Amino acid sequence: PRRILSGIQASGALHLGNYLGALKRFTALQDSGAPCFLFVADLHAITVWQDPALLAAQTREIAAAYIASGLDPATSTIFPQSAVRAHSELAWILNCVARLGWLDRMTQFKEKSGKHKERSSVGLYTYPVLQAADILLYKATEVPVGEDQKQHLELTRDIAAKFNTDFNAPGFFPLPEPLIQGPATRVMSLRDGAAKMSKSDPSDQSRINLTDDADTIAAKIRKSKTDMGVMPAPGDVLDDRPEVRNLIAIYAALSDTTREAVTAQFAGQGFGAFKPALADLAVAALAPVTAEMRRLMDDPAEIDRVLKDGAERAAAIADPVVDEVKKIVGFWR
Ligand code: AQP
Structure with missing residues (x-):
């Protein structure tokens, strides 16, 4: 069994x-x-x-x-x-x-x-x-x-x-x-695509905490590290764009879809379009969990x-x- x-x-x-x-x-x-x-x-x-x-x-x-x-x-x-x-x-x-x-x-x-x-x-x-x-x-x-x-x-x-x-x-x-x-x-740090998101990272900007409020989550995603490019197209190799790959993986996991589907949806767009969408998604997913945690802790x-x-x-x-x-x-x- x-x-x-x-x-x-x-x-x-x-x-x-x-x-x-x-x-x-x-x-x-x-x-x-x-x-x-x-x-x-x-x-x-x-x-x-x-x-x-x-x-x-x-x-x-x-x-x-x-x-x-x-x-x-x-x-x-x-x-x-x-x-x-x-x-x-x-x-x-x-x-x-x-x-x-x-x-x-x-x-x-x-x-x-x-x-x-x-x-x-x-x-x-x-x-x-x-x-x-x-x-x-x-x-x-x-x-x-x-x-x-x-x-x-x-x-x-x-x-x-x-x-x-x-x-x-x-x-x-x-x-x-x-x-x-x-x-x-393996969710990576928002500041460094080579480091695991971890509670022992001294920078609070590197992670989204389950206790962060909506504004904090949005601000951390807005300031998260990316690069000078735009959102990749399906099939693009992202080995040298670990931060971008990480944000796409987070989006996919939060919306219960695949990285390929996310890439197809945002291909060619700037991070100015993608990041707010990701922030909305993260807030929508985490806010009910955080609220229920607070209620239980009371x-x-x-x-x-x-x-x-x-x-x-x-x-x-x-x-x-x-x-x-x-x-x-x-x-x-
Ligand atoms: N970054 C991550 N991406 C995906 N899964 C992760 N886990 C931890 N970090 C990531 C998974 O969470 C579960 C609980 O982990 P833990 O209690 O062992 O905590 P941890 O791994 O010690 O968490 P941190 O934040 O990484 O702590 P420090 O900084 O102390 O090392 C596990 O299933 C883990 O795989």
Whole structure:
């Protein structure tokens, strides 16, 4: 049976990349009838410093974003990662399955630790192993993520396969498929077509936040980097126009169409025509999500009910799996 699983870190502000690469995809999968497990990754968030006074609110904010973007808590299981103990338990066991050489190849650690590798938390290094635990605990078959998570998904598959072989448990963990789909699997910065749109970019102009109001969104798109040309024609190669390609991908994802269709519609026009159309589209898509997030955040009781109920439903699946893992490993029981 299909089982979809994904998570978003509880590390503050969500942006358009998270929305198009993750949230919008989750909703589409839920609406296609697949059972979805969506967690707020608070254990992942603390791999870098999080203010304890803010972490619970950040967790609620991601839960609000899930609900506001169309996930139905009755159908989809929405829960905080740390509320299901099995995540941490399985992560430890998988830490003993994963090889140092595999983790050494992870590019996200290299990017996030930067020049200060020796001052990074050990958790930041083993982050992809926790991610493997998140996925394998639910024996998930498909994991919708943005392009940046592709390498971690491959590692999850390697860990699952090694566990199954080492412990002579063929097929115990199914190998999950990454779902990296749609026109916006890697939304780029509005200021630099070579950099991913990211919450850690120091320039707020580089991203559209889910909390931005309509005027801010329009202004950021108006000032977004383009070039001296006009909108490309279908078939034009855009390798040396990454910013233009990015705006077209955003337009396509927001309007549920393809990049080709967008190019056909705007070919030869100036950015003065395209950018306002894109801004209108972005505002129309995000305003209802933002408004619903605000409404939900005003009454945390509703979100808390969803998270508690989700944690119970998730634990009912995860706990027996981790018990079986302990048996397979040979722990005293
Ligand atoms: N730019 C993006 N384009 C498409 N998808 C993206 N995702 C993140 N950035 C983009 C996807 O969003 C989901 C949640 O990601 P996360 O919780 O792991 O957040 P992140 O990747 O840490 O987000 P940032 O903004 O990139 O944070 P920093 O700056 O800390 O690295 C995932 O499915 C991710 O692929």
